[in-house]
Amino acid sequence: MEQFEVMPVRVRLTAVLKKAIYTGELKSGQELSLTDIAAQTGVSRTPVREAFQALAAEGLITLRMNKGAIVNQIDADFIKDHYELRALLEAAAAEKAAEKKPDVSGLLARAYELQKDPDAVSRDEYEKLNQDIHMTLWNESGNKRMKNLLMDLWNGPSTGESPEDRQSHYQKSTEEHIRILEAVQKGDSAGAKDAMNEHIIRSMNNILRYYEEQKGAAE
Numbered sequence: 001m002e003q004f005e006v007m008p009v010r011v012r013l014t015a016v017l018k019k020a021i022y023t024g025e026l027k028s029g030q031e032l033s034l035t036d037i038a039a040q041t042g043v044s045r046t047p048v049r050e051a052f053q054a055l056a057a058e059g060l061i062t063l064r065m066n067k068g069a070i071v072n073q074i075d076a077d078f079i080k081d082h083y084e085l086r087a088l089l090e091a092a093a094a095e096k097a098a099e100k101k102p103d104v105s106g107l108l109a110r111a112y113e114l115q116k117d118p119d120a121v122s123r124d125e126y127e128k129l130n131q132d133i134h135m136t137l138w139n140e141s142g143n144k145r146m147k148n149l150l151m152d153l154w155n156g157p158s159t160g161e162s163p164e165d166r167q168s169h170y171q172k173s174t175e176e177h178i179r180i181l182e183a184v185q186k187g188d189s190a191g192a193k194d195a196m197n198e199h200i201i202r203s204m205n206n207i208l209r210y211y212e213e214q215k216g217a218a219e
Helices: 009-022 034-041 045-058 076-100 105-116 123-141 144-153 163-186 189-218
Strands: 061-064 068-071
Touching (some): 009 189, 034 045, 045 061, 076 144, 105 123
Antiparallel strands (some): 061 068
16 A cells, blocks of 8 residues: 655645745735744644745745744746746656656546546645655655755645636646656656646746736736
């Protein structure tokens, strides 16, 4: 039976905050409080503090002594740089994983099940499978340094917050995940690499669209 590594709380929380900054939900100049974020997300202050440190290292926020943090100004190029780097590493991980031809039949079965009725897929169900797929490929790549970098770059589902946006993304993303996993299962390293690259680049274009929409609404 397949065993799935649980993504650390600090990584998941960093991803949530990172996406909120990219999409404009958290705006430039907005103050972030350790206590408030911990209360809103239902976690302790420790992973929030670790998430703040990770976001500050990326230049997304500026830490304030004993006062939480301030969201920094970013632009479309910042988002592109992030996703282009992630696409390179994710594609390389998928390629290396496929070279080993691992058994990913369990993940495929879950993806096929989601594909049957994407409108009925819950947010938690999709996000859990999404994390399991990516982390499995990072692990199967056999490159621990690459895995650590990808965890730092993780930003979760690249979708808007409306139900329509989420369901559309779940459907397209599940189709892409299936193509990636089928290539990995067959040992098609080139196919896995290309499919993963397309998957991340589409996600980038999604986030850029939401970013531009928020920017336009604010002007």
